[in-house]
Amino acid sequence: MKNWMKSVALFAALFGITAGAVAADAAKPAKEFKIAMIAKSSTNPVFLSGRAGAEFAAGELSKKYAAELAKMNYSKIVIDWRTPPNEDAQLQAQRIAQSVNDGVDAILLSCSDAGKVNGAINDAVARDIPVFTFDSDAPQSKRFAFYGVDDIETGRQTMSEMAKAIDGKGKVAILSGSQNAPNLKKRVEGAQTEAKKYPGIEIVGVFNCVETPQDAAAEVVRVTNAHPEITAWAMVGGWPLFTKTLLKDIDSNKIKIVSVDALPAQLPYIEKGLTPTLLAQSCFLWGSIGVEKIVDKVILKKDVPVMNKQELVVVNKDTLGKWARQLKEWKFDDVPEEYLKLP
Amino acid sequence: MQRFLRSILGSQQSGLVMVILGLGAILAFFAGSHEDKATGAMVNNFLNAGTLLQVATDASFFAIMAVGMTLIIVSDGIDLSIGSIYALAGVTMAMVLAALPPSVSPVMTVFIGLGISLGIGLLCGLFNGAMIVGLNVHPFIITLGTMWVFRGIAFVASKANSILVPQPLTDVAKCTLGLGKALYPVPLLTMLLITLLGAIYLSKTVMGRHIYAVGGNEDASRFCGLRVKRIRIGVFVLAGLTAGIAAFLGISYYGSASCGDAQGYELYVIASAVVGGASMSGGKGSAISAMLGAILITMIRQSIRTLHFDQNYEWIIIGCAIVIAVVLDQFNARMMQRRLANAAAQARVQQMSSAK
Numbered sequence: 001m002k003n004w005m006k007s008v009a010l011f012a013a014l015f016g017i018t019a020g021a022v023a024a025d026a027a028k029p030a031k032e033f034k035i036a037m038i039a040k041s042s043t044n045p046v047f048l049s050g051r052a053g054a055e056f057a058a059g060e061l062s063k064k065y066a067a068e069l070a071k072m073n074y075s076k077i078v079i080d081w082r083t084p085p086n087e088d089a090q091l092q093a094q095r096i097a098q099s100v101n102d103g104v105d106a107i108l109l110s111c112s113d114a115g116k117v118n119g120a121i122n123d124a125v126a127r128d129i130p131v132f133t134f135d136s137d138a139p140q141s142k143r144f145a146f147y148g149v150d151d152i153e154t155g156r157q158t159m160s161e162m163a164k165a166i167d168g169k170g171k172v173a174i175l176s177g178s179q180n181a182p183n184l185k186k187r188v189e190g191a192q193t194e195a196k197k198y199p200g201i202e203i204v205g206v207f208n209c210v211e212t213p214q215d216a217a218a219e220v221v222r223v224t225n226a227h228p229e230i231t232a233w234a235m236v237g238g239w240p241l242f243t244k245t246l247l248k249d250i251d252s253n254k255i256k257i258v259s260v261d262a263l264p265a266q267l268p269y270i271e272k273g274l275t276p277t278l279l280a281q282s283c284f285l286w287g288s289i290g291v292e293k294i295v296d297k298v299i300l301k302k303d304v305p306v307m308n309k310q311e312l313v314v315v316n317k318d319t320l321g322k323w324a325r326q327l328k329e330w331k332f333d334d335v336p337e338e339y340l341k342l343p
Numbered sequence: 344m345q346r347f348l349r350s351i352l353g354s355q356q357s358g359l360v361m362v363i364l365g366l367g368a369i370l371a372f373f374a375g376s377h378e379d380k381a382t383g384a385m386v387n388n389f390l391n392a393g394t395l396l397q398v399a400t401d402a403s404f405f406a407i408m409a410v411g412m413t414l415i416i417v418s419d420g421i422d423l424s425i426g427s428i429y430a431l432a433g434v435t436m437a438m439v440l441a442a443l444p445p446s447v448s449p450v451m452t453v454f455i456g457l458g459i460s461l462g463i464g465l466l467c468g469l470f471n472g473a474m475i476v477g478l479n480v481h482p483f484i485i486t487l488g489t490m491w492v493f494r495g496i497a498f499v500a501s502k503a504n505s506i507l508v509p510q511p512l513t514d515v516a517k518c519t520l521g522l523g524k525a526l527y528p529v530p531l532l533t534m535l536l537i538t539l540l541g542a543i544y545l546s547k548t549v550m551g552r553h554i555y556a557v558g559g560n561e562d563a564s565r566f567c568g569l570r571v572k573r574i575r576i577g578v579f580v581l582a583g584l585t586a587g588i589a590a591f592l593g594i595s596y597y598g599s600a601s602c603g604d605a606q607g608y609e610l611y612v613i614a615s616a617v618v619g620g621a622s623m624s625g626g627k628g629s630a631i632s633a634m635l636g637a638i639l640i641t642m643i644r645q646s647i648r649t650l651h652f653d654q655n656y657e658w659i660i661i662g663c664a665i666v667i668a669v670v671l672d673q674f675n676a677r678m679m680q681r682r683l684a685n686a687a688a689q690a691r692v693q694q695m696s697s698a699k
Contacts (some may be wrong), residue, residue: 042655082648085655091603093597094401098648100525101393103386108562115505115599119513123525128380178603309503342556 006030033074035294037108037287038092040136042083044211045242045263046283047110050134052331054079054108055285061295068299072318077291080104088179089113095122099131106298107131108290114138114182122218132294134286136183144297147289149281151183154260155190155236155310162201162234162258169200170231173223176236177211187236187260204230213242221249235259241266250274262315264327264335270320271339280313280323284330309312352472359619359635366642374649381524389649396526396643403534404593405608406637407613410541411585413633414578416616418546418624419558423683424471425586425612426565427493427604432463432590437506437600446583449511460591461584467493468583482579492610497602505601508594520548530592534634538565541630544581554578558625561587587677614665615640640664 037054039047060075069076082099084091089112096121099107105191107124109131111117121131121141130144137146151161162172174191177185188206195201204227210220216239224230231254238261242248246257252274259266262280269275289308296302315323328335367389374388388394408425415422435460439453449457467489474485519528545551556564557574565571594600619636621628640661647657 082654085606085658087603088606089601090593090597094397095648097397098394098645101391101397102388102649103379113505113599113601113603115507115601118600119517119596179498182505185503255698260574318483 005116018064018306030074031075032051033069033072033106033289033299034104035077035106035108036082036095036102036104036310037290038095039083039091039110040112041087042081043083045150045244045265046261046281047083047286049283049330049332050117050286051079051083053284053289054282054291056308056331057288057291065295065299072299074299077109077295079287079291085284087184093117093120096124096131100127104129106294108287108294109133109138110135110286111138111155112136114140118292124298129288130294130297131197132290132297134290135281135283137191141274143309145293145304145306147286147293147310149310149312150182151186152190152193154279154312155187155192156194157190157252157279158187158234158236158258159191159201160197161233161279161314161325162256163194165256165276166201166232167199170233171202171204171229171279172234173204173230174217174233175220175237175240176206176208177216177239179208184337186238191234191236209239211239212239213239215248216240217243217245220246224250224255231255233257233259233334238263238266238278241269243309244268247272248272255331259281260312262313262323264324264332267324267336268317270315276316278315280315282310282313285310309328323338356571356631357637359576360566361634363635363639363642366639366646370642370649374692377694380546387530389645390503392526393443394645394649396528396531398528398641399531399644400533400596400677402634402637402641403530404589404605404642405611405615406534406634407589407592408582408585408608409619409633409637410537410630411582412612413537413541413616413619413621413628413630414554415482416613416621417558417625417628418554418575418578419561420575420578421470421613421623422482422582423486423609424467424490424581425492426608427490427497428464428467428583428586428604428609429590429605431467431493431497431602432460432587433541433594433600434506434606435461436500436591437508437594438500439513440509441506443509446548449509449514452509452511454494455507456595457591460594461587464583464585464587464590465580466583467586469576471583472579476572476575481671494602494606501600501602503602505598505599507690512591512595513598516592527596531594533588533592537585537628538634541633545628545630550577552575555626558627570571582689610638611640617665689695 035166037051039050041047058077058079061159084095092112094117096107096117098232099110107129111133114137118138118141121138121143125142133143133146135148137148176188178184191213192203207219207223209216217268222242233255235257238259242265243258252272257275258277259275260279260281262278266278270278293302294305297304313323314316320339324339324342328340369391371387376385376387379386412422412425436456439459440456444450471486471489514528515602518528518529520528522528545554553569553574556569557571561571615637616628616633617623618639619632621633643660643664644657647654
């Protein structure tokens with residue numbers, strides 16, 4: 001670069017910085033009550049549903065508590081989505097710190113690794129930014145409350161529904177995701193503990209997969225081919241059912257699947273009979289309840305219980321229509337029309 | 344004064360500094376502001392101590408490893424395993440520290456942690472270097488393999504658990520040094536120190552010049568009597584060492600280690616070196632530029648959030664920045680060759696005319 005160009009560029013940069021500083025001085029106070037939402041991964045549909053829930057609640061509560069917000073000089077509640085594209089706890093910790101520096105009013109967080117984000121949560125709380133966790137907790141941090149399912153109970157319920165589906169006897173494979181996800185480990189533990197109650201059930205093994213639909217479905221097909229004795233799959237996460245592959249690759253007369261999660265793409269598995277039961281986490285509520293609890297604490301100055309347990313919803317052929325309509329209400333736009341018409 | 348300014352403007356890093364300043368100015372201008380909860384004063388969303396230090400902290404872990412990566416790239420190599428070395432060094436350190444008896448003093452705990460992290464980094468680097476030289480296989484292949492091997496060892500050893508590190512380590516990495524609440528300058532200072540050491544090593548020592556020579560022309564270096572194999576092993580050892588330092592700092596700062604740490608970071612580290620001007624064909628690169636490259640990439644990531652752009656564009660923007668940097672580098676090299684050829688032709692014409 002020629003020297004005169006460098007001088008012009010340097011001048012422009014210095015001018016920009018000065019102008020920026022002047023603009024900062026002249027700027028007006030922020031009037032939005034900003035909640036930074038940091039979920040585990042922005043490519044996972046369950047967290048996108050959580051985001052929809054948070055944005056919905058932000059809109060509703062802005063209207064409902066307009067007077068209370070105005071008293072605190074806020075015009076409305078907004079959600080600032082700061083979820084990393086992939087699961088990365090270090091990046092989550094960085095985004096918590098960035099959110100605090102950017103002046104958000106509260107943080108809504110699902111922890112990829114509690115050990116990594118404890119420090120960042122405590123720093124945020126030390127600067128008067130309340131932190132609420134959902135889905136995956138950081139119990140050793142100073143977060144004020146948590147909302148989510150009990151993972152051990154989720155694992156137990158998955159296995160007990162499985163036992164019902166196969167009349168208490170069969171060779172069951174357990175599918176889990178990332179080996180270092182603490183919530184999935186607890187679910188597997190719960191499923192294994194529950195299986196001991198049924199003498200006729202034999203666990204063939206716990207199989208981990210990459211948490212993407214294609215990789216997970218490929219793993220299920222691989223394992224099923226390698227272990228023809230398998231009569232059932234207990235899935236502590238529903239990744240493979242986001243594809244349609246297993247509808248063709250697995251014979252519903254020989255194998256049954258019970259899985260956590262019941263998003264629109266997974267519903268055909270119930271209709272076709274391969275999956276008698278799905279255990280739905282109401283992921284929309286992660287966001288909406290999270291925002292409600294933050295508003296309760298910060299705006300309405302109410303006491304919020306530390307542990308807020310989420311119940312799993314049992315979705316089967318009898319409840320398919322009701323659940324499909326619930327999903328539609330929660331802004332899922334890919335719910336198959338035929339399920340909406342079911343009783 | 345004019346001479347000083349001219350030397351700064353003419354330096355290798357001036358272009359990157361300009362870009363960083365320009366981006367900083369844009370961010371400061373468009374960032375908006377918020378009310379500081381503690382003081383009630385209006386604060387620019389980018390131009391505030393917390394955010395600037397946060398950007399430096401986020402960049403520091405990449406930048407420290409990028410200094411090591413620059414040594415490798417200058418020697419015409421590549422290391423895809425640097426993120427895995429980070430994970431293995433961190434997990435090993437955390438496991439050993441967790442097994443220490445409570446009677447060990449905090450100072451001793453920190454030194455043991457530092458020693459283990461650096462030691463593992465060094466050993467992994469030595470293993471990489473020895474394999475590359477001993478088997479005479481391209482570094483890309485060997486480090487592609489060790490990337491999985493090192494992470495696999497970390498996985499098996501830790502049983503995929505996240506292991507908390509003792510508080511004294513976090514106290515060191517998050518020491519405020521009198522700056523005030525939630526301002527932690529240790530990663531920034533470590534990054535500056537490692538960059539300075541890397542710059543001195545590369546530009547002011549004989550060993551550093553040897554790396555440029557080997558990367559520029561390996562055969563010529565061999566005929567000149569340089570111990571090429573030893574130099575190649577040396578750069579991988581030093582890169583492993585920087586990964587160990589980054590692991591110690593990063594794991595201590597965030598408070599826990601797991602086998603999934605620094606997954607995919609090798610690409611950011613290589614990108615930092617390349618955006619900083621290191622040539623993938625060897626013989627060119629600098630530690631300071633690598634640090635600036637890491638800061639620029641971190642600022643690009645920061646800008647996406649500060650300016651409220653859709654964060655899904657982050658990968659596209661970083662990818663474009665790397666491609667542009669490499670294309671500019673090649674264009675610059677071609678222009679330089681053309682200029683040298685023109686100068687040589689002119690000199691020949693002058694010689695001939697003066698001979699007549």
